Amino acid sequence: MxxxxxxxxxxxxxxxxxxxxxxxxxxxxxxxxxxxxxxxxxxxxxxxxxxxxxxxxxxxxxxxxxxxxxxxxxxxxxxxxxxxxxxxxxxxxxxxxxxxxxxxxxxxxxxxxxxxxxxxxxxxxxxxxxxxxxxxxNGYFMDYYGLPHLKSHLTPPPFAIDVDNKAATIPGSGDDKMVFTYTYDVARFIAEVLTLPKWDEITTIVGDRVTLNEFVQLAEEARGTKFNVVYDDMDKLKKFQTSELPSHASIYPYFPKEKLQYMFAAFGMWVVGGYFNLPEIKAINHKFPNVKPLSVKQMLETSWQNR
Ligand SMILES: NC(=O)c1ccc[n+]([C@@H]2O[C@H](COP(=O)([O-])OP(=O)(O)OC[C@H]3O[C@@H](n4cnc5c(N)ncnc54)[C@H](OP(=O)(O)O)[C@@H]3O)[C@@H](O)[C@H]2O)c1
The missing domain is CATH 3.40.50.720 (NAD(P)-binding Rossmann-like Domain)
Structure with missing residues (x-):
């Protein structure tokens, strides 16, 4: 114990x-x-x-x-x-x-x-x-894309894809791979990591790996409708600007718009730079095949189908 x-x-x-x-x-x-x-x-x-x-x-x-x-x-x-x-x-x-x-x-x-x-x-x-x-x-928390229907303690705003409002603002081309992990899967893997005899300085957990274009397509299928998608190029991101998603405005009273845009532009640059595409070879998933993390497709279907 x-x-x-x-x-x-x-x-x-x-x-x-x-x-x-x-x-x-x-x-x-x-x-x-x-x-x-x-x-x-x-x-x-x-x-x-x-x-x-x-x-x-x-x-x-x-x-x-x-x-x-x-x-x-x-x-x-x-x-x-x-x-x-x-x-x-x-x-x-x-x-x-x-x-x-x-x-x-x-x-x-x-x-x-x-x-x-x-x-x-x-x-x-x-x-x-x-x-x-x-x-x-663990990459980006997957929970943001199932809220408010997915069991989670996270709160909005979502980065890049606003499934609730059927919209997306994609950094770069949208073809960069990203890791997304559900917080309950992060916790389940950590419960396993506690039992390991030796730790590395970085513990990598991979819930699922998709591009943002693939994610939008899965979300459109789950919701049965096309999303309003815009792309923010690197020139825009480098100026710390991003296009707004409908759900963002609700958090401006305690997280101002400029601050949110700045943070999401930085994240966008990191997505394009491949920083969210965590190395598969390092994933501790391989040590714990008993933990089967939620995929983006499963999460979207569970959270959004028929809504
Ligand atoms: N990958 C992702 O997508 C993603 C998304 C969100 C967050 N994160 C990361 O996940 C971690 C937890 O984030 P969260 O959203 O769960 O955080 P949170 O709920 O906002 O805060 C967690 C706790 O931090 C403690 N805290 C805040 N300021 C503190 C201070 N000055 N001194 C000591 N404790 C302080 C508070 O505990 P008490 O008041 O009870 O002491 C608070 O309950 C962070 O490292 C964050 O960067 C990652």
Missing amino acids: VKVAIAGGRGHLGTTMAETLTDDSRHEYIVLSRGAPKNEKEVQVDYDDISAVTAVLEKHEIHTVISTMLVISEPAAKSETNLVKAAAASKFTERFVQSIWGAPAPAEAAAYMPHIPLRQGVQDELRKTNLEWTQVH
Whole structure:
């Protein structure tokens, strides 16, 4: 049995991870949160108090920390760095999963995406410790394309394809392969990864691999109608501009349009650069053939047929 602490385990991915481990008798877990506990699994922590966090990890004999914190700001990066220090000092803690849960970014992206150097800083801290650690590359979360019908703790907006509104804004030609993985499959694979005798610094999980053109075609088949599709070329993406999808406007009150366009343009450039086309040879799927991840086609059919 592996005793796990899920940091940020109240969040979108963290809740999914906690639910999945609840159903897996091989592991036990607690959730670390800055907030007051809402159930018996949650433990309140102040990441600024490193020795107190170490005491929590030791009290619960935590072997593995899984971070699902959203590390896109300096305070969050400081929290995750302090958690690394606390884990390194804990006599029970041997392993740490850094919160990445996506895809590698090009080296030059550090200049225009501030979260990348922040995450690099956490990695630098991990390298100073004796902890065995990994970061997970799972491509884009598939859930966004089944919402609101797919079981998921994620919330909109979707990138590139708005299945609900039958529209797509495709970066580049649309012929670049991308990996998409359902969050519950990510969690199921992580439950298996906890049992591995050795970890690599990158853990690659492949749910399904399709181009955005193929994805749109599957979505059109599932919905039984053509989508309104536009293509954003590299010149537009390099100016950090993308075409708007109908569902984007609803999130502007708390995620401004310029910020969203900037982020999706960067993701678009990474799609065209092949960064979401994770290496199949590295996929841990081959080690765990018992875990059969949801395909894009299955997800679309389950979520959208007859709607
Ligand atoms: N590949 C993809 O398509 C994709 C999509 C979305 C997200 N992601 C990645 O998945 C991971 C989790 O994202 P998410 O959407 O699940 O995150 P989220 O729900 O927005 O946040 C997760 C948790 O982070 C904690 N947190 C936020 N700010 C913090 C701070 N300053 N210090 C400490 N903890 C802080 C909060 O926990 P408490 O308040 O309880 O402490 C929160 O519940 C991230 O690495 C994100 O980049 C990937």
